[in-house]
Structures are given as structure tokens and as C-alpha cells.
Amino acid sequence: MKIAIASTKNMVCEHFGYCEKFTIYEIEQEQITNKTEHANPGHRPGFLPEFLSNLGVNVIIAGAMGSGAVDHFNEKQISTILGVSGDVDSVIKKWLSHDLKSTETVCIEHRHHGDC
Numbered sequence: 001m002k003i004a005i006a007s008t009k010n011m012v013c014e015h016f017g018y019c020e021k022f023t024i025y026e027i028e029q030e031q032i033t034n035k036t037e038h039a040n041p042g043h044r045p046g047f048l049p050e051f052l053s054n055l056g057v058n059v060i061i062a063g064a065m066g067s068g069a070v071d072h073f074n075e076k077q078i079s080t081i082l083g084v085s086g087d088v089d090s091v092i093k094k095w096l097s098h099d100l101k102s103t104e105t106v107c108i109e110h111r112h113h114g115d116c
Contacts, residue, residue: 001027005088006062016062017043023088049073
């Protein structure tokens with residue numbers, strides 16, 4: 001399983017589309033087996049779900065994202081966990097211990113970078 005966390009520096013990014021990178025953890029038998037980082041190739045409608053799907057991602061974790069992006073991830077059978085904040089390593093540990101819950105924070109409109 002691969003879990004991508006939309007991140008800026010080592011923190012979960014408030015909005016997945018504007019993150020600087022995706023921190024991807026590979027998980028086997030509830031253990032982290034690999035951690036890689038991939039630069040965000042750019043925020044365009046429908047592009048990032050395809051990009052992450054091509055990397056084999058099964059779950060995306062972010063602060064928030066638009067409903068269109070959620071729909072695209074659902075089409076790719078990639079689960080979304082939203083409303084998350086904190087250090088990416090702490091967040092993945094919470095996920096591994098089944099303590100990470102999604103608030104399903106969906107952005108209604110995007111007028112300014114950083115505003116949902």
C-alpha cells in the first residue's frame with residue numbers, strides 16, 4: 001500500500017493542490033518499508049489524481065481539497081483523508097495505529113491560494 005501526504009516542508013499542507021511535494025510512504029504489514037518525496041508537478045484540474053494514481057498511491061492525506069478532486073480520487077479508487085494537520089511522520093504513525101480520522105474537509109470554492 002502507498003499513502004501520499006500532501007506536504008510543505010515536513011508538515012501536512014492545508015490544501016493538497018498547493019503543496020510543495022507529496023511524501024509517499026510504502027506500507028507492508030502495518031510497517032513503513034519506504035519513504036519517498038515527489039515534487040508537486042502543478043495544480044491543474046484532474047491532473048494530480050492521475051499523477052498519484054500512476055505512482056501507485058492508494059490513500060491521499062491532506063488538510064483539504066475541492067470536491068472535484070475528491071471525485072477524481074474516488075474514480076481512481078484512491079481514498080481521501082482530509083482535515084489533517086501536523087508533522088508528516090507523526091501523521092503516518094497515527095494512520096498506522098488507526099487513530100487518524102478524516103473530517104472530510106472539502107473546499108467549496110477557490111478564490112485565493114490558501115483559502116477554501
